[in-house]
Amino acid sequence: MYSPPTDQDDEHRMRREFARSADRLSVTLDGPEIWGWHGRTLSSHAAHPDHGSCWLRMLSAPQDKAGGKIWEGNREAAVLLDDRVHKPALHGTSHDTRDGYAHLAELHSFVSEPVCSSTPVLRQNLHLPSTWWQSLREDLEKVNKTPTERVAVRQEWVDRSVPRFLDLPAPRITEWATAHGDLHAANLTSVTPVLLDWEGFGLAPVGYDAAMLLAYSLLAPGFAGRVREAFPVLATESGRVAQLVVLTELVQSASRGDHPELIPPLRALAAELA
Structure with missing residues (x-):
């Protein structure tokens, strides 16, 4: 769980717009507020007269920066993958612009299962059944085969960033x-x-x-080993390239203050893959 925005005006704006979003989507907020990374999102459990138990999530950004990959991801994934893989269904969205900020609210089905970790970085080993891993592999295979024009990683970014953050030659991505x-x-x-x-x-x-999944699990070696067993692609050249790309992303993120404790194992893995 993250914290509210450091600016109190932003915090009050987010709460005010969150309540307006709930009204537009006809839900009653009935759970504690959950803040996202750097106070960029605000979420809560909610009740809808038709959909029942739901999860309301609102993303906020300055009006001139609203849009693009992150802004549209959940909606586009819902169109292609709802009812095909294990993911929350998207029931509806609401968009509003006010006082120079855009606010996108998404109403998802509520998932009652606990998450594996409260933070992206896994710090202790998890002992999950083989059925869990099989389900994850099957869902990711369906995702892999789903055509899309959305781009999550660009070769141009790889060319610039791998030498800068890993001091290694940028790999060429040949399989997407x-x-x-x-x-x-x-x-x-x-x-x-x-x-x-x-x-x-x-x-x-x-x-x-x-x-x-592997890179975020490096502080839990047992789980990281299970990731390698479950996904043999990691031992291939394509998997090596993918790992270098992810390691670059996380080292860049850590340089901005996110999860700096990961830097030593990230750099150690990069040296192994070089």
């Missing part, structure tokens, strides 16, 4: 597949699993989701 785009323990429930938060959905290097 559709990916969830942000696969880590906080976006996976511990029973089915259900895959949450599809903002980053789009084309990426083959093996990208497995590489992301």
